[in-house]
Amino acid sequence: MKICVVGAGYVGLTTAAVLAELGHEVYCTDKIEAKIARLQEGVIPIYEPGLEEWVARGMAQGRLHFATNVRQHMEGSELIMIAVGTPPRKDGSADMTYLEGVVEDLAAAIGSPKVIVVKSTVPPGTSAWIESRLGEYGVPKAWFEVVSNPEFLREGTALMDTIHPDRIVIGAASEEAAQKVKAMYASIDTDYVFTDRVGAEMIKYASNAYLAMKISFINEMSRVCDVFGADVTKVAQGIGLDQRIGPRFLQAGLGYGGSCLPKDTIALMHAAGTRGVKLTLLRAARQINRTQLNIYLNKLKQALGESHQPTIAVWGATFKENTDDIRFSQAIAFMKKLVRQGWKVKAYDPLVQPSIRGVSWSSSPYEAAAGADAVVLATGWEELVHPDWAKVKEQMQGDIILDGRNLLDPSVMAAHGFRYVGVGRS
Numbered sequence: 001m002k003i004c005v006v007g008a009g010y011v012g013l014t015t016a017a018v019l020a021e022l023g024h025e026v027y028c029t030d031k032i033e034a035k036i037a038r039l040q041e042g043v044i045p046i047y048e049p050g051l052e053e054w055v056a057r058g059m060a061q062g063r064l065h066f067a068t069n070v071r072q073h074m075e076g077s078e079l080i081m082i083a084v085g086t087p088p089r090k091d092g093s094a095d096m097t098y099l100e101g102v103v104e105d106l107a108a109a110i111g112s113p114k115v116i117v118v119k120s121t122v123p124p125g126t127s128a129w130i131e132s133r134l135g136e137y138g139v140p141k142a143w144f145e146v147v148s149n150p151e152f153l154r155e156g157t158a159l160m161d162t163i164h165p166d167r168i169v170i171g172a173a174s175e176e177a178a179q180k181v182k183a184m185y186a187s188i189d190t191d192y193v194f195t196d197r198v199g200a201e202m203i204k205y206a207s208n209a210y211l212a213m214k215i216s217f218i219n220e221m222s223r224v225c226d227v228f229g230a231d232v233t234k235v236a237q238g239i240g241l242d243q244r245i246g247p248r249f250l251q252a253g254l255g256y257g258g259s260c261l262p263k264d265t266i267a268l269m270h271a272a273g274t275r276g277v278k279l280t281l282l283r284a285a286r287q288i289n290r291t292q293l294n295i296y297l298n299k300l301k302q303a304l305g306e307s308h309q310p311t312i313a314v315w316g317a318t319f320k321e322n323t324d325d326i327r328f329s330q331a332i333a334f335m336k337k338l339v340r341q342g343w344k345v346k347a348y349d350p351l352v353q354p355s356i357r358g359v360s361w362s363s364s365p366y367e368a369a370a371g372a373d374a375v376v377l378a379t380g381w382e383e384l385v386h387p388d389w390a391k392v393k394e395q396m397q398g399d400i401i402l403d404g405r406n407l408l409d410p411s412v413m414a415a416h417g418f419r420y421v422g423v424g425r426s
């Protein structure tokens with residue numbers, strides 16, 4: 001199948017690489033010329049494990065191409081997959097500017113029947129809106145069908161999530177269009193959920209809302225564990241073995257960040273609000289996520305005691321491990337909070353060094369720890385969870401380890417002479 005992917009970001013690039021692997025002829029397009037020029041030379045603009053090899057393979061096999069002439073490839077393809085960003089506006093609603101641009105290109109490009117697949121995460125009703133916009137532009141209804149096919153990949157494991165998904169959701173207005181999209185995934189053996197378009201759009205938002213609530217739930221439980229002296233990791237294990245609950249996404253810590261859970265929860269709240277529905281559970285989940293940083297700050301203050309203008313080493317800046325994405329990173333939000341205390345902040349991340357006022361960057365976790373009163377584990381990178389602890393201790397001035405992801409073993413930390421501080425593990 002000849003497929004045009006619009007938007008060469010985390011989702012577009014991964015999707016394009018996987019579709020090429022499945023045997024399709026894929027044209028991955030973007031408006032940013034420099035990005036496409038680098039991709040044509042095999043340089044991947046983001047860090048995603050395995051992606052460089054997959055892209056190289058697709059290109060070498062002649063199935064994966066990169067281009068800026070979006071309209072030409074829209075018209076030349078049977079299936080057009082939209083993977084542009086839908087970032088949050090100030091009021092929380094999804095910014096549809098990029099999608100508007102795509103619709104304009106579609107209107108100018110389409111001259112024969114196409115299936116337009118919406119992969120971007122969009123508010124309920126968007127597929128129908130795209131359809132009516134194209135109608136307003138004068139594109140004959142017989143020439144296109146808009147299908148909602150949301151993406152559930154996680155950054156850091158994007159390729160495996162895409163090729164081995166838990167499910168594929170296809171929301172279409174006709175059986176023919178639904179089957180065409182299913183045919184694109186032909187060799188992927190998973191559960192397929194067929195529904196209407198607004199249903200598929202809702203599935204995406206509801207999934208992320210549920211994941212955000214699950215994380216906030218365990219973070220709230222960690223607060224209760226703290227005051228009663230229970231271990232939240234054991235509580236998570238104990239409840240997670242109940243098959244109705246499940247073990248995943250019950251890791252207490254600094255809270256969720258990233259380009260999806262924060263934005264999609266607020267976009268859903270906004271969309272629901274426009275129809276008079278208040279989402280109180282989601283509101284609470286977001287509030288817990290916000291205040292989780294204060295819980296950590298207070299624990300750190302308590303552990304530091306009288307220490308004046310302490311030096312804090314923060315390990316990890318990305319919103320999670322195995323990605324270079326810093327969008328809505330809780331690690332960075334926490335660094336900013338530390339700077340606002342007037343404290344000296346030294347940071348280390350294996351991949352990124354964003355410019356943050358008051359934060360100096362180190363080239364290793366040990367360099368960051370040198371002279372620090374406390375080390376904060378903010379992102380669960382492997383090299384930060386398993387460093388040479390004796391070396392870390394030697395470098396530090398103090399002895400506090402603030403475990404922002406509850407990934408360390410308190411008894412091992414104690415054996416190394418650290419004062420361990422986590423959440424729900426007092």
Ligand SMILES: NC(=O)c1ccc[n+]([C@@H]2O[C@H](COP(=O)([O-])OP(=O)(O)OC[C@H]3O[C@@H](n4cnc5c(N)ncnc54)[C@H](O)[C@@H]3O)[C@@H](O)[C@H]2O)c1
Pocket residue numbers: 006007008009010011012029030031032035070083084085086098099101102119120121122151152153154155259260
């Ligand atoms: N990042 C994730 O983990 C993830 C997972 C599932 C779903 N999503 C959703 O997928 C969508 C894309 O997310 P992302 O993280 O890949 O975004 P991104 O910002 O990494 O990439 C979007 C790309 O689209 C390009 N673009 C914008 N307008 C364009 C146009 N008119 N024509 C061609 N290219 C255009 C941009 O230049 C950019 O390269 C969002 O709606 C997001 O919510 C993201």
Ligand SMILES: O=c1ccn([C@@H]2O[C@H](COP(=O)(O)OP(=O)(O)O[C@H]3O[C@H](CO)[C@@H](O)[C@H](O)[C@H]3O)[C@@H](O)[C@H]2O)c(=O)[nH]1
Pocket residue numbers: 121151152153154155156208211215248249250251252253254255256257258259260261264319320
């Ligand atoms: O038990 C957990 C699990 C995750 N997190 C944090 O939650 C955030 C999000 O993590 P994750 O969901 O793994 O990463 P994303 O790449 O943002 O993926 C989410 O958002 C994507 C975009 O919509 C969806 O496609 C995915 O299904 C959904 O998991 C990160 O800050 C994690 O550190 C926790 O604090 N505790």
